[in-house]
Amino acid sequence: MTNIDYETPPTSGDGDALREDLTIRNKSSVGPMLWIGFYTSILNIFTLTLFRFWGRTNFRRRLWADTRIGNEPLEYTGRGLELFIGFFIAIFTLMLPFIGIIFAIQFFIGPDTIFLSVVPLLMYAFLFFILGVAIFLARRYHLSRTRFRGIRFAQTGSALGYGVATFGYLILTIITLGWYGPAARIKLSRKLWDNAYFGSEPFSFTDTDEAKAEPVYKSFAFAWVGTFAAYGLWVAWFFTSRGGNLAETTTALDLESIGKLYLSLIPLTILIAIFVSWHEAVMIRRIVKSLNVAGANFSSRMKTFDIIELAITNTLLVIFTLGFGFMASQMRVWKRIANRMELAGTIDFAKIQQTTEEAPKQGEGLADGLDIVSNF
Numbered sequence: 080m081t082n083i084d085y086e087t088p089p090t091s092g093d094g095d096a097l098r099e100d101l102t103i104r105n106k107s108s109v110g111p112m113l114w115i116g117f118y119t120s121i122l123n124i125f126t127l128t129l130f131r132f133w134g135r136t137n138f139r140r141r142l143w144a145d146t147r148i149g150n151e152p153l154e155y156t157g158r159g160l161e162l163f164i165g166f167f168i169a170i171f172t173l174m175l176p177f178i179g180i181i182f183a184i185q186f187f188i189g190p191d192t193i194f195l196s197v198v199p200l201l202m203y204a205f206l207f208f209i210l211g212v213a214i215f216l217a218r219r220y221h222l223s224r225t226r227f228r229g230i231r232f233a234q235t236g237s238a239l240g241y242g243v244a245t246f247g248y249l250i251l252t253i254i255t256l257g258w259y260g261p262a263a264r265i266k267l268s269r270k271l272w273d274n275a276y277f278g279s280e281p282f283s284f285t286d287t288d289e290a291k292a293e294p295v296y297k298s299f300a301f302a303w304v305g306t307f308a309a310y311g312l313w314v315a316w317f318f319t320s321r322g323g324n325l326a327e328t329t330t331a332l333d334l335e336s337i338g339k340l341y342l343s344l345i346p347l348t349i350l351i352a353i354f355v356s357w358h359e360a361v362m363i364r365r366i367v368k369s370l371n372v373a374g375a376n377f378s379s380r381m382k383t384f385d386i387i388e389l390a391i392t393n394t395l396l397v398i399f400t401l402g403f404g405f406m407a408s409q410m411r412v413w414k415r416i417a418n419r420m421e422l423a424g425t426i427d428f429a430k431i432q433q434t435t436e437e438a439p440k441q442g443e444g445l446a447d448g449l450d451i452v453s454n455f
Contacts, residue, residue: 100149101375101426105417107145112407113400115141120403132166132442133159138406146417148227157224157442165220165444173209173445204246209445211245211267212238217443218271224438227277228428233436236274244270257303261295261362268366279432280373289378290368298358305354313347349391356386367420373431375424385415 119134136159143155181202215238222232248263272284317340360381367379393408400407 101422101424103146103148103417103420103422105142105146105414107142107410107414109396109404109407109411111141112138112410113404116400116403116406119406129163132162134406135159135162138410142410142413143225146413148422151228154226155224156226157220161220161440162442162444162447165441166447167444168441169444169447177205207249208242208246210249211242213443213446214245215241215271216439217446220439220441220443222275223436229433230278230428230431231434231438232278233276233434233438234271234274235276235436236270241267241270258299261299261358264362265295265365265369268369272370276434276436277372277431278434282370282372284369285371287368287376290365293361293365293368295358295361295365298361302355302358306351309347309350309354313343316343352390353387356390357383359386363416371424373426375422375426378421378423379416380419380421381416382419385419389415 115134115138119130119137122130122134136155136157139155139157143153146153215234215236219234219238222234225232244267248259248267251259252263269284272282275282320336320339360383363381364379367377367381370377389412393411396404396408396411
């Protein structure tokens with residue numbers, strides 16, 4: 080683990096430990112987030128999408144400030160220029176060389192060699208690995224730019240190690256047809272949180288009795304079976320709608336059939352969302368209930384209906400705002416998770432020292448280049 084040096088943080092004035100209300104609440108509203116999404120989208124047109132870094136920063140500052148623990152808000156200190164620089168560093172140091180290697184192989188070795196058929200497999204393997212690296216680096220940046228009561232968060236650990244773990248767990252998840260997925264998600268969460276700090280205080284990811292009581296695999300089995308059953312029924316419907324003739328299913332569809340096909344995807348998607356939502360709520364509760372820091376334990380009251388309602392209403396929000404509402408939809412997810420979260424115990428803030436763990440100079444450029452970064 081990375082060594083961390085500390086310095087004394089600002090005190091409350093009288094030097095007493097700050098033992099106060101730890102209620103977690105977010106008071107964001109849709110209107111201001113729609114406005115940020117609107118002007119970010121408009122300015123992206125005129126700046127060839129480059130304004131997104133500043134728009135994302137404005138969004139985070141507002142969202143962090145609207146999130147309070149007790150009477151104190153979170154503070155986001157990131158800058159749009161950091162995201163901009165990080166993106167271009169990732170493009171020129173990773174993306175362009177990666178694409179260049181692919182073209183070089185095709186040019187110098189030729190398109191008809193056996194070796195070239197292996198290249199796509201190597202590309203996917205590399206992308207699985209780099210996916211984990213990107214997630215880790217983005218998270219390290221997010222925590223380093225987040226403060227509470229003037230105390231900075233920090234993420235230690237190895238980005239390469241997290242990338243290797245992500246790659247390995249993805250392979251196991253594919254081999255097991257998804258059944259290793261819940262275990263992989265828990266293990267990766269543990270790998271992140273066991274290396275996270277709030278000032279001098281480490282987070283801990285512990286398998287508490289409350290966390291282990293969550294029906295992780297029961298809910299996953301329900302989601303897995305339900306999803307395949309729903310898809311099977313949809314395929315059967317499509318087959319019978321084409322007259323039950325296999326040859327007919329491969330022929331070109333007329334406009335009416337195309338319209339029916341797309342309309343049929345709506346109930347299919349809703350049905351799958353219902354099956355998956357229970358598992359997603361369980362996983363959120365499982366992870367949150369495993370977290371503790373400075374003697375305080377987290378818990379969550381996230382429900383299946385929360386996931387279903389957010390999925391439906393956020394989809395409608397994005398559609399009816401022509402995409403401008405994407406940031407607002409992300410805010411609503413954050414707000415629901417925060418307002419369903421609880422922090423029990425007491426934290427002696429006066430004893431927590433400021434971390435001087437070196438923060439990254441640039442933003443989540445690699446994650447942005449891979450298009451996996453969210454606004455938060």
